[in-house]
Amino acid sequence: MSAATLDDTTVPKGQTPRKGHGRIRSRWAPYVTVLKYALLLFFLVFFLMPVYALVVTSLKDPAEVGVDTVWNLPSTLSFDSFATVWPKLQDGLVNSLMLAIPASLISSLLGAANGFVLSKWRFPGADFVFPLILFGMFIPYQSVLIPMTETMSFLGLKGGLDGLILVHIIYGLPLTTLIFRSYFAGISDEIVEAAEVDGAGMLRTFFHVALPVAPPAFAVAIIWQFTSAWNDFLFGAVLTTNRAYWPVTIALNNIAGGQAVPFNEAMASALIACLPTLLVYILLGRFFMRGLMAGALKG
Amino acid sequence: MNVDITNAEAAGITLDGVDKVYRGGVKAVSGVDLTIDPGEFMVLVGPSGCGKSTLLRMIAGLEEVTAGRVHIGDTDVTNKLPQQRDVAMVFQSYALYPRMSVRRNMEFGLRMRGTKAAERKARAAEVAETLGLAHLLERRPAALSGGQRQRVAMGRAIVRRPKVFLMDEPLSNLDAKLRVSMRAELSRLHQRLGVTTVYVTHDQIEAMTLGQRVAVLRDGVLQQCDTPANLFHKPVNLFVAAFIGSPGMNFVSARVEGGRVGFGGLSIPVPEGRTLADGEVILGVRPTGITLPGEGRPALTAVPEVIEDLGDERHVVFPVAAPRVDTDATRAAVDAESADDVLLPDDHARFTVKLPIDVPVTLGEPLELAINPARLHFFDPATGAAL
Amino acid sequence: MRRFRRWGPALLLVSPSLLLIGLFVYGFAGWNAKVSTSTSRGYQISDDYIGTDNYEKLFADERFGLDVRNVLIFTLVFVLGAMATGLVLALLLERGIRFESFFRSSFIFPMALSLIAVGIVWRWLLKGGEPVGGLNKVFDSLGLDFLVGDWYQSGSSWAIASIALPAGWALSGYIMALFLAGIRGVPDELREAARVDGANEPRVFWHIVRPMLWPVVMSALVILAHISLKTFDLLLAIVPKGNLGLDTPAMYMWYTSFDGGFYGRGATIATLLLAGIALVIVPYIWYSVRSERKK
Numbered sequence: 001m002s003a004a005t006l007d008d009t010t011v012p013k014g015q016t017p018r019k020g021h022g023r024i025r026s027r028w029a030p031y032v033t034v035l036k037y038a039l040l041l042f043f044l045v046f047f048l049m050p051v052y053a054l055v056v057t058s059l060k061d062p063a064e065v066g067v068d069t070v071w072n073l074p075s076t077l078s079f080d081s082f083a084t085v086w087p088k089l090q091d092g093l094v095n096s097l098m099l100a101i102p103a104s105l106i107s108s109l110l111g112a113a114n115g116f117v118l119s120k121w122r123f124p125g126a127d128f129v130f131p132l133i134l135f136g137m138f139i140p141y142q143s144v145l146i147p148m149t150e151t152m153s154f155l156g157l158k159g160g161l162d163g164l165i166l167v168h169i170i171y172g173l174p175l176t177t178l179i180f181r182s183y184f185a186g187i188s189d190e191i192v193e194a195a196e197v198d199g200a201g202m203l204r205t206f207f208h209v210a211l212p213v214a215p216p217a218f219a220v221a222i223i224w225q226f227t228s229a230w231n232d233f234l235f236g237a238v239l240t241t242n243r244a245y246w247p248v249t250i251a252l253n254n255i256a257g258g259q260a261v262p263f264n265e266a267m268a269s270a271l272i273a274c275l276p277t278l279l280v281y282i283l284l285g286r287f288f289m290r291g292l293m294a295g296a297l298k299g
Numbered sequence: 300m301n302v303d304i305t306n307a308e309a310a311g312i313t314l315d316g317v318d319k320v321y322r323g324g325v326k327a328v329s330g331v332d333l334t335i336d337p338g339e340f341m342v343l344v345g346p347s348g349c350g351k352s353t354l355l356r357m358i359a360g361l362e363e364v365t366a367g368r369v370h371i372g373d374t375d376v377t378n379k380l381p382q383q384r385d386v387a388m389v390f391q392s393y394a395l396y397p398r399m400s401v402r403r404n405m406e407f408g409l410r411m412r413g414t415k416a417a418e419r420k421a422r423a424a425e426v427a428e429t430l431g432l433a434h435l436l437e438r439r440p441a442a443l444s445g446g447q448r449q450r451v452a453m454g455r456a457i458v459r460r461p462k463v464f465l466m467d468e469p470l471s472n473l474d475a476k477l478r479v480s481m482r483a484e485l486s487r488l489h490q491r492l493g494v495t496t497v498y499v500t501h502d503q504i505e506a507m508t509l510g511q512r513v514a515v516l517r518d519g520v521l522q523q524c525d526t527p528a529n530l531f532h533k534p535v536n537l538f539v540a541a542f543i544g545s546p547g548m549n550f551v552s553a554r555v556e557g558g559r560v561g562f563g564g565l566s567i568p569v570p571e572g573r574t575l576a577d578g579e580v581i582l583g584v585r586p587t588g589i590t591l592p593g594e595g596r597p598a599l600t601a602v603p604e605v606i607e608d609l610g611d612e613r614h615v616v617f618p619v620a621a622p623r624v625d626t627d628a629t630r631a632a633v634d635a636e637s638a639d640d641v642l643l644p645d646d647h648a649r650f651t652v653k654l655p656i657d658v659p660v661t662l663g664e665p666l667e668l669a670i671n672p673a674r675l676h677f678f679d680p681a682t683g684a685a686l
Numbered sequence: 687m688r689r690f691r692r693w694g695p696a697l698l699l700v701s702p703s704l705l706l707i708g709l710f711v712y713g714f715a716g717w718n719a720k721v722s723t724s725t726s727r728g729y730q731i732s733d734d735y736i737g738t739d740n741y742e743k744l745f746a747d748e749r750f751g752l753d754v755r756n757v758l759i760f761t762l763v764f765v766l767g768a769m770a771t772g773l774v775l776a777l778l779l780e781r782g783i784r785f786e787s788f789f790r791s792s793f794i795f796p797m798a799l800s801l802i803a804v805g806i807v808w809r810w811l812l813k814g815g816e817p818v819g820g821l822n823k824v825f826d827s828l829g830l831d832f833l834v835g836d837w838y839q840s841g842s843s844w845a846i847a848s849i850a851l852p853a854g855w856a857l858s859g860y861i862m863a864l865f866l867a868g869i870r871g872v873p874d875e876l877r878e879a880a881r882v883d884g885a886n887e888p889r890v891f892w893h894i895v896r897p898m899l900w901p902v903v904m905s906a907l908v909i910l911a912h913i914s915l916k917t918f919d920l921l922l923a924i925v926p927k928g929n930l931g932l933d934t935p936a937m938y939m940w941y942t943s944f945d946g947g948f949y950g951r952g953a954t955i956a957t958l959l960l961a962g963i964a965l966v967i968v969p970y971i972w973y974s975v976r977s978e979r980k981k
């Protein structure tokens with residue numbers, strides 16, 4: 001499970017520059033290269049095609065929009081579509097921010113503590129507990145929704161954002177724990193032992209030795225949790241009854257989900273709802289990727 | 300069983316002005332000319348980063364040659380892919396295929412070259428027998444010890460009966476004792492198979508014990524290629540002199556004047572048959588070139604600073620009242636990155652001498668020694684070349 | 687006492703998390719299973735016990751049978767498609783490609799998007815019928831008429847398979863990243879040894895790299911399969927409400943529980959879903975933890 005400790009980017013780089021670069025090429029190599037780039041371009045078009053449609057349609061004049069002209073460039077730039085959907089999404093965006101930020105921060109902090117204990121201060125039975133925590137990462141949320149609505153309304157936490165935040169913290173814990181456990185496992189045991197010899201207890205070792213070296217793991221955990229909380233639909237749909245507390249995904253589904261919605265408005269609202277996580281991905285993609293790889297658990 | 304693994308057809312290797320420049324302009328190997336005779340055991344040696352591995356990988360075809368030609372036998376293989384060269388290679392990490400049994404590891408090269416299954420099996424069995432691996436044939440590499448893995452790697456190369464064996468530090472992952480016995484086994488194998496072998500190591504003892512000839516490299520440039528004895532006794536420059544031998548050669552800055560060479564209050568006649576121009580030189584003498592006094596040899600008084608008992612011999616280190624020699628060449632030879640890597644109390648030279656164990660030596664007590672003038676080496680302080 | 691002084695603070699530190707996970711994951715799953723043995727309806731959990739009645743009714747329910755069939759078709763097409771695409775992408779990027787990180791990012795970014803948004807975009811791109819638009823328009827203008835179709839609106843029993851296209855679009859990049867990490871985890875020296883042993887590049891891949899990719903293949907299969915079984919957001923955004931031809935257990939669970947208030951039936955579907963996912967996930971976690979311990 002070393003994936004979360006991968007250095008540099010997402011995936012290990014190709015061969016070290018020392019080796020491999022100077023390889024002798026077979027005579028087929030030029031053809032293979034051309035074929036490779038051709039295929040890559042094909043896939044690039046496939047993957048970017050929806051984005052193109054999204055952007056182009058959102059920027060068209062509503063009169064110009066049609067399913068049959070989806071690939072045409074706009075003849076004039078128009079922000080009318082955005083203007084129409086913005087008021088309906090505005091609250092959702094604010095709600096999503098207000099839930100995703102605290103949820104990701106708290107979930108990461110708790111995950112750091114768990115990860116530290118599970119990798120460096122293994123209490124008897126830790127090896128038994130860890131797989132149980134991991135399972136929480138894969139559980140289908142459908143199988144907890146009914147008891148959860150019941151419990152949350154019993155606790156008076158149903159309907160508002162605080163209940164939603166709590167739920168996101170808890171279901172985020174398995175992954176944050178895993179991320180920090182792998183990260184701390186990559187740190188030499190001797191550092192912890194040195195702190196112990198110097199007389200530091202568990203808590204002091206955690207706060208003074210482990211946390212100061214953990215910012216990269218925090219970046220991974222926070223970014224990944226933020227993205228998941230932002231993109232969540234199920235919890236929000238079950239726990240928020242009042243449209244004033246809808247996260248953006250619920251708002252989006254309600255604006256653009258109906259088949260009767262104008263094409264351009266659907267696209268504009270989808271674009272707005274995606275923009276924050278897309279920005280996070282573009283700016284901090286490597287941390288995002290590490291979270292992704294950690295989730296794959298490879299031994 | 301009559302083992303038929305000796306009929307490999309040996310081929311020589313010729314490197315002709317070989318250069319390797321990496322992307323970004325780093326020159327790893329420059330202008331190496333080297334001829335390796337058919338059946339010869341050639342060792343490439345040098346400190347880390349000297350280009351010896353790159354050179355080997357260019358012979359294997361794993362690395363493209365930037366300039367120059369490589370011939371194996373009569374064939375120009377400069378632009379040939381590794382699979383077209385009929386060479387076998389033993390890697391430092393052994394590079395055993397983890398998902399294959401020992402047998403399938405050994406048969407892999409034959410399989411890729413289309414050898415029939417029955418013959419593959421027979422050959423793998425023969426080689427396994429010779430290397431004492433017969434009982435391990437069905438195991439996976441992960442279930443083997445370090446020494447066994449090493450032998451499987453050797454076996455995988457031998458089975459192929461290639462024109463050339465290439466070995467990239469094959470013993471460096473073994474512990475010290477095993478390394479010595481594997482070294483002996485390697486020598487025996489080479490004598491028996493007679494296959495041209497190019498062997499890369501950073502360990503000069505390995506180089507001297509295994510090589511029929513040894514090529515010393517530094518910064519991608521071939522310094523000297525000669526027999527071990529000649530490297531030891533007739534190094535062409537300061538670097539080779541410093542690199543070969545353990546403990547290393549002692550160096551001191553000295554001055555030649557009127558047929559005598561002087562340093563630290565000592566004046567020694569320049570050995571017979573050698574003429575040296577007056578001026579600064581670097582004088583070198585091996586630890587065995589300093590002996591107990593006798594037969595009119597120039598005397599030397601040493602005050603021991605460090606005494607290392609090795610059981611049957613004793614290394615004594617003492618200061619000499621002359622500046623120590625610290626050039627790029629001597630530093631490169633010990634793989635030191637800067638002068639600070641070795642902590643010394645002053646800038647005087649230190650000499651090490653090997654003495655028999657029965658000579659009494661006490662720390663700080665003056666000791667009478669003598670220098671054997673026949674064993675002196677002289678180097679040009681500017682170029683490092685032997686004079 | 688000494689044991690407590692050593693482990694006490696550590697246990698105190700993790701116990702809130704452990705308790706919460708215990709309650710919200712295992713407690714709720716158990717409770718849900720209990721709800722599935724009650725009549726619970728009208729958005730109420732009732733305490734009666736009716737044994738396996740809900741399960742029996744569900745297995746007799748034509749809609750549920752169709753759902754299972756749908757999710758299996760979807761899983762098959764989606765998992766195979768995403769695996770193949772991911773592997774091809776990884777092989778293309780594996781070595782010496784210029785702008786590698788640009789290509790890589792372009793293939794992975796859908797992972798960062800909300801599946802509701804992904805569904806909304808693809809719902810339009812996959813629209814069938816007149817006027818010809820979206821993907822059909824592309825095929826039409828490229829002369830690939832045979833690819834023009836009604837996709838998820840086709841009404842065919844394989845219509846659900848067309849949802850694998852957006853799902854694969856969203857997740858192939860992830861699979862690519864897994865394969866890429868796996869391929870690059872193969873030491874250079876192994877490939878070099880194989881080359882010297884006479885293998886050309888396809889054979890190096892087949893004999894050396896491929897056997898070492900099995901752990902990655904297993905991971906990818908398990909991850910895709912479990913995602914596929916619980917796919918919900920994407921379907922919700924694409925499939926018009928009430929279109930039972932594209933229904934799956936996850937959708938059925940949602941509509942019956944939160945649209946109809948039939949908690950008993952919803953909990954039954956959810957329990958079966960959990961069982962199905964546990965079937966792939968539990969061995970996987972067991973295997974990962976064990977192989978980690980071996981190191």
